Each structure stands twice: as C-alpha cells, then as structure tokens.
Amino acid sequence: MGKNSLNNQRGNYHVDRRTLRNLDSLFILITILLLAASLFILSTASINVDKANPLHYVKVQSYWIISGIFITALLAAIDYQKWRRLRWWIYGLNIVLLLAVIIFGSTAKGATRWIPITSSFSIQPSEFAKIFIIITLADFLADRKGKLNNYKDFVVPFLFVIFPMLLIFKQPDLGTTLVFAAIFIGMMFVAGANPWKFGGLLLGGVCILGVWLWLHFATNLPGWLHWAQGLPIPLEDYQLRRLTIFMNPAADKSGDGWHILQSLWAIGSGGLWGKGYRMGTQGQLNFLPEHHTDFIFSVVGEEFGFIGTITLLFLFLIFIIRSISIALKARDTFGMLIATGVISMFTFHILVNVGMTSGIMPVTGIPLPLISYGGSAMWSNMAAVGLLLSVNLRRQRLMF
Template structure:
C-alpha cells in the first residue's frame, strides 16, 4: 500500500480504540480476579492474546482496499451461511444454547460474531446497487430476505441478542441507502406494535371473552427468552430467577455512588453475586468500583470512538464505503446502548456484550475486524494527488 495513504489516518479514532482496549484489560483485572481461583489472571492473559491477535486482524484488513470485498459478495454470503449451518450440525452447547464450533478441546469460535461482519460487507454491496430504488414496500423485500436467512439461523441457536443486532444493522443501513423514511419508518413502527401486541396476548391472563381465543398466544421463542424481554419491567417479581441478574446489577451500579468503592473493593462482583461480571455485566463492575465518574469516563471514550467512526463513514469515497461504515456504527452503537441499558435495568437482558471491553475471543476478533474495515475506509477517503 502506498505510504502516502497513511496521511489520511484518523489518529483520534486509533487513540480511542487503544484506550478502549487498555480499559478492557484494566477492568478485567478486577472483574475476573475471583472467577478462576486457580489462575486469577487467566481471563486477563487470554484477553491480551485476543487483543494482540485482533490488532493483527485490524492491520491486515486496513491494508486491503475495502472495495475489493464487493467482488466476493456471494462467496462471503455463502461462507456465512455455511458457518452458521455448521453450528446447528456440529456446534457445542452451553447454558441451553448451541452457538460455538469446537476447534480444539479448549478453543471454540462463535460464528454468529463473524456473521455480523459478513452481513455488513455483503448487504452494503447489495444496497449500493439499489440506491434510489428503495421507494416502495416491494423494494424493501429483497434486502429483508437477504438478511432474514442468516438471522433465522442465528435465532435457532438460540441467540436473541445477535438476532437483534442484525436487525439494528439492517435498519441503519437501509436508511442510509435511501429507503423512503416514511414508508420504511412506518413499516418498522407497525412491526414494533405487532410484537408488543403479541407479547401482551402471550402473557395476558384475564382478557375479555371476545379475545379468549388469543390468550396465551404461542410465540416462536424459548420461555426464558420471553421472560427476559419482560422481567426488566418488574425484576422483583422473580428475585431468584430471571430478575436476579437485573437486581444484582442495579445494586452494584447504585452502590458505587459518585467515586465508586475502589479497585477490587466491590462486593457484588468480587463475591460473585453478580453473574457474568466479566462478560455481559462487566459495565456493572465499572459502576460499582469506579462509580459515576468511571462510567461517564468509559461512555465518553465510547462517544468519541463512535463520532470518529461517523466521520470516517461520511468521508467514504462512494456509497459502498459509507454503507459498510454505517453497518459497523449501527452494530457498535446498538451493542453499547443495549449493554448499558440492560445492566442499568432499563432494557431487557439479551446477552449482548460491551464491545471491545467484555471478555471473549470471537467478539474481540469481530470488533477488531470492524475497526480494521473502518480504517481501510479512512485511509482511502481521499485521492492521492501527488
């Protein structure tokens, strides 16, 4: 790659990416200290390996012209479906879900994490060809079906959280691709209303006689998934079951106060009352041990990271780069909002990790691949004149 290309690099984006990676190791050094008694630093060392290898992935993808991925749209899409199908056929199960493919006796990969990157790359090309042709309801059908197939494979695992991430990516990219905002927005609003009514009918127990036929409406979801979607409204209704996670998380964040209890001085996290506090609920540890100041600082770093990502996408040299950037921004933003929301008790618990912070190899590689693609767009945002 021509060295002059590096003049375009967004240094602020790079700096804040490394701040998030450093924050991940620092927070994990307290969040996971009591998870593995035999090796208290196990998760920190493993995360360091994922981060180092993730940086290599980001550098490789940044060095490749992102436009080249357009030529392999159907190959990437096919690989995506093949990996997701392999999970159903050969995947290993844990905690009631089959989401991982074993590589060795100790290493597994989660294809649904990489599926987010694959769908962004392929859907961006699919929509770039249809810019200016997304004005009617029938125009929305082909891109919807394009995303629906991998979404259904992920939903079957079951993985409701990643399914919702796919929906967020699709919505963000459709609007930027030029979908009629009134018709597409109305369609989305109608869909939300239908889901809300379906949930109400499913849980309703005292409906009028003329609605008895719909009482207990069956839904294509596991009982625990449905419970998680509604328990956040009143977690006290099930303090030892599905509401336990939310209650412990709220206690952890609330007990941190303004300054926090101090590094490794928390109780909910250090005594393992708070479940999954090194993965999905790692933000709760930040709130408990570093307080309001710690959470605001972390959210500020995320804010700058997202704003620089938006700047990169807006400067892309063509619709494909802008759509890839939009998909990545939609993915990161949805992850952040939902993770912070669910740990704060204002959103359902959907098992969505905090990007670039939570422990996880597949998630870290996927996030760093997204960073690499953004840098690829950034580096090629201006033509070389001399």
C-alpha cells in the same frame, strides 16, 4: 501485464505514505484506550472467577487483543473495494459456518453457538456473521442506491438478511439476531430507503409485536377476544422471561431477576467515585453473574462509580463520533454503507449492554464491545475497526 495494472493490484494491499495522511489518529487512540480499559477492568472483574489463576482471563484477553490488532491491520491494508467481487463467496461462507453450528456445534447453557476447534478453543460464528453481513449487505444496497422508494423494494434486502438471522435465532441467540436487525435498519436508511414508508413499516412492526406480547400474557380478555388469549410466541420460556423480567425484577429475585437486581445494587452502591479497585462486593464475591462478560459494566459502576462509568461512556461517544466522521467522508456509497453497518453494530451493542445492566432494557446477552471478555467477539470487533480504517484511509482518490 501493464505497469498500471500491477500498481492497481498492488494497491489492494499496499498503503503508501500519502494514503496514511488520511488516518484518523484520534479514532485509533480511542480504540487503544478502550482496549487498555478492557484489560484493566478485567484485572479486577475476573480475579475471583478463576481463583487458582487470578489473571487467567486477563492473559487470554491480551492474546485476543494482540491477534485482533493483526486482524485490524490486515483489513485496514486491504482496499475495502476488493470485497465487492467476493460478495457471494462471503455470503456463502457465512451460511456454511452458521449451518456448521447446527451440525457440529457444542452446547452450553442451553444454547448451541460454538464450533469446537480444539479441546480448549471454540469459535462463535454468529460474531463473525455480523462482519460478513455488513460487507455483503453494503454491496447489495450500494447497487440499489436510490431504488428503495416503495414497500416492494424493501422485500429483497429483507430476504437477503433474514436467512442468516433465522439460523442465528435457532441457536438460540436472540441478542445477535437483534444486532442483525439494527445493522439492517441503519444501513437501509443510509442506502436511501424512503424514510416515511420504511419508518412507518418499522413502527407498524413494533406495534404488532407489542399487541402480540399483550395477547400472549393476557389472562382476562373479553369474550370476543378470548380466542387470542395466550397467543403463542416463537421463543423459549426462559428467553421470554429474560425479555420481560426487567420491568419487575423483584418478581423473581432468585431466578431471572437475579442478574438485574445484582447489577442495580452494584452500580448503585458505587456512588460518585466507587468503592475502589478490587473493593467491590457484588462482583468480587461473585454475587453478580457473568461480571467479566455481559455484566462487566456493572463492575465499572461499583468499583469506579459515576466518574468511572461516565468516563467509559465518553470514550465510546468519541469512538462513535469519529466513526460517523469516517462514514461521512467515505469516497463512495459502498464505503459509507460499510461504515454505517459498523456504527449500527457498535451503537446497538453499547446502548443495549448499558441499558441491560442498568435495568432499563431486557437481558439479551449482548457484550460490551472492546471491553467484555471473549475471543470471537474481540476478533469481530477488531475486524469492524479494520473495515472502518480501510474506508478512512481511502476516503479520497489520489490523482498523483
């Protein structure tokens, strides 16, 4: 094996000093601040969840973060181009893990989303599926750059993502299914899909969905439309209630509207400066459900007020802006598409979670990235950060 071949092989895993000059230090700083914020917010949000061990969730989250940093460093060190040769292996692993959930998964709260590893440790493959689909779809679309001009050109990329999406939807995990859709849409546009045709197709799909929902809930249609009254929808009743209750949560104050009402009261009662660290009522007295996971943003609003929430959102804004900068500076289409998939994933998570806790979006169970408690979600988020850094480090070819 020649010297150049050895150097190229070594370059897949080695990052030299010249390459390190590309590192986006502000992006890393913001990521560290968000991880620190996660532990700080959890120290108040979870203190009364396990009263026998008040800091249990903080300690466990710190383990997820530390191990997640190793995942980030590993993926950043590996040249992202190496994943192109493994596309179908990664895609196959994704399908196998999602099928394993159906066969071996454990059920909690009516959903089968986890594979138990030990008596106290489980993984959620749908979280890792987001990373797998970003890598594989990026390679798939990179080969089709400039060839996504007609409706028929959209079919094959759609089929590429629909199978894992359906497996996740079956769990059921509507929130992650929607994240997949956001990743697909963002990457398709950046891959060069005709904006008028692809955008028109999306708009048409939204209109069809809106009419479908209207017919499902309609109770007094004219005779010529009576056949469509109560048109069935492939969702469980509880999923449908969660998707629509945000429009009038007071209609079911003690049921599906409870989460939204408690969240609104928590955020609204925080005012400008908040009630103070560990001084909230909705969170500390456990009126607010899932306040260390899906509704952790509500705790920020209650205890740290408008100043706290706007500060957190500002950190996320800088995080996304720096991510976009990494995407724009990527040295090739594959790297740009990987970064686009990660940006789409994080942006959708942030907008939907904040919108959900603020009562302007449906409750879909989507956590706040890098902040909410959860091992699989944290590892997935840190893997996404690692992919961004890998693209960032190799944004230009070194000729000497």
